[in-house]
Amino acid sequence: MRDKKIIKFTVNGNSEEREAVVGETLLKFIRDELNLTGTKSGCEIGECGACTVLLDGKPVNSCLVLAVELDGKDLLTIEGLSKNGELDRLQQAFIDHAAFQCGYCTPGMIMAARSLLERNANPNDDEINEALSGNLCRCGAYQEIRDAVKDSAKK
């Protein structure tokens, strides 16, 4: 049997205590153990950004982090952004600007953008480009995403 470890953490504001398989990725843990399937898998080697979540407020590719590293930390996933059915303003800005097509990269994109806005309340195009360049969108909604991030920053 594979080794397991008890980990304590908060996810989207709730305290949790779970068993995590040693060696399993945070991405797999989020999707299969926490059943938070909004976080997507695109490459599993840290190249596409689809699995971006915030760990203690910092954006990480959850495919490159081990589940056991979650111990003692605070995890925010896409499911934690809207409160009581009310969208976060960044989510609303993505809708207003139609800043996605297929939507598969969108959860990771929104998490990365949110982290940028927490560090920089009013980012310009270059700052957005730099912060989000690890998040690939094959549908090519880059221009709309830039507009959505700037618009959300204004509000």
Next chain:
Amino acid sequence: MSDLKIVGTSVPRKDAMEKVTGAAEFIEDRYMGPMLYAKMKKSTVVHGRILSIKTEKAEKHPGVKAILTGKDYPNMIGLYLIDRTFLAVDKVRFWGEPVAVVAATSEKAAAEAVDLIEVEYEELPGVFDPREGIKPDAPVIHENLGNYEIVPIFYPTPGTNIANHFKIRKGDIEKGFDQADHVLEKEYYVPQMQHVPIETHKAAVQWSPDGKLTVWSTAQSPNVVRQLLAKSLDLPMHKIRVISSYIGGGFGCKAGASIEGLLVPIAQKYPGHIIRIVFDREEDMQGTFTRQALFSKLRTGYTKDGRITALQYEMIWDGGAYTEYGVNIVRAAGYSSTGAYDIPNVKTDSYCVYTNNSIGGPVRGFGMCEMQWGIERQIEEIAKQLEMDPLEVRLKNGMKRGSTTASGQVVQDVDYEKCLKVVADKIGWGKKESGKDGKLRGKGIAGLVKCPAQPSNAASSAIIRINEDGTAHVMVGATEMGQGMLTVISQIASEALHIPVDKIDIKVPDTDFTPYEWQSVGSRITYTCGTSVKRAAEDALGQIYRIAADLLEVPQEDLSYDGKKVYSTRDPDIKATIREIADSCKKCTGEGIAGPIIGRGSFVPTNMTNLDPETGQGNPGLFYCFGATGVEVEVDPETGVIEVIQLASSIDAGKAINPQLAKVQLHGGTIMGLSTALYEEVRFDKGIMLNRNFTDYKIATFDNVPHMDSFIVETPETKGPYGARGIGEQPMIGVAPAVANAVSDALGVEFNSFPLTPEKVWRALKDKK
């Protein structure tokens, strides 16, 4: 059509809330039931005979439930040329071809077991270049080509690697060259590319004890999956159910049928279990369709005032190891081989050639990016030779209302001139800018055209159910892969039915419940599915009027409907609400009038024909969509690095059902085009794909994408729903030639292939000096 209320407005996407909250369900997000997980054993040689497959060790590995090889499961599958089995039988034809599949209780166990399978091959000489593969003495990759089942619009040459030879003979090519003052001949090359949707290919299957197969798939076209599986497995269609989820990007790679049938025998062994396969990124790049590489030779005859009189086009396509779908790309490129130009005399030979490279297949553009690269580059050269403005040469030869295509089809609803002029104006055509710090500026323009490549009878259908409260469900077989189908189709239904978009529910398809749609490919859905939905709405509307007339005892011609109620135009107080009409309507005496309202609509093209096998003449286009791209670049001659300063794109949508979504599509296609123009090329070393991840295969991201300007031109498509035509694929087509034309303008060097990497640009400059 000025009184349109919903069509032409930018309502928010129907899938928006789900997609920004993480609630949107893609197939891997579904909880399905008791699962087994599958992994493939893949070929380590590019071309070879399978001598033995030893599975004993793998079978004993903990967690392994079943192992399947090609010998156990030799069923064939394909859309146009049925040349493929799910697993290699006797022979492998490309590196990474699946030779066995393992199902186990976990993905990890399946992957471990795959490593325990031993396969012995006898290597055969390979073919890696279609120009070699086409030669009579080349090693033959498909010895059985003559026995394959094939749709009789394709022309393979048994005993060779030629899977299809499509011909155009329009006008008199000799006469055309005689009329020319000049002749230009050049060779062009376009390499393979990959779609790389962020969601890879995935499928799951379940066999129920009563013999029903359920398939969950990322396929763009559930109905075609059902059709091809029914044939391959010899099952009746009502025993196959194909369920779609949201699709995380398609771009053609999820067209046709791919991995859905792979796991069926394992499912039959474990009834009730769900057997799932998820391609990893490397498998997705190497094992699914690539864009076919194209080697072409283009010879153009033109007069001294810039009129093209003759075009001779030879295209040799790298079809890869299997061309079940690719043969149709070769055909489409052939029948469109004059691009956006009206050329009276044409001779085209388009060959699909088997090689031992990855499988070729559909990619956004369906042959048009590759074929029109040559056309648009050659027009630029002609202009240069004549010292004419390249825009003028395009306008002079560009298609207009009444022009004929290479196949002789007359195009009607065209304003190519406007498409070209809007982008030219935007980038300041004719004004030469000077670059900073020794960098050089240039401007380039390119046109584009594409019609959907589909069988002449590719059909569509729709059902609209009006609920008791007057809200509605729209049921269609089109898939949602980001293109905005759910929104646009709802808007068409809303417009025709006068029911607000937010009172219309629409879902992704499930073949047990949603009606037939051929495929969500070719930018055809807005037109085909849109027409079906409009007809279904009109059918439902007819029922509403008939019921109201009976209920109110008012002749139908005296009734009007405002979306909430039907009323007499003579006395508006005589009225019935939509709820009263839709909810099992009865008279005041209690006698029933009508049950629930169900509207139905279907569509099949009536303007398409077969093409003559010798001349390729006929009508292959459901509609033709034109557009143009304009680019300004700044190039660093020291490094060869290109910076895109301006990027403008236009597309003739006929009527943009949702202008915001149309622009987003236009931007997305333009970016994909830019990405292929500058970065993308799948590299092979004797059939082995070298760049199989996002580090080695670079696609455009934020810092590579400049601000774009986009223009939706609206020349109504006479037979399209509300004048609309599809635009999804087209914006990609003109970008690579426009970029190359701009770089050429900046540096004075020519490019016959792309991507325009810094190395290629730098070398071109060095060679010039």
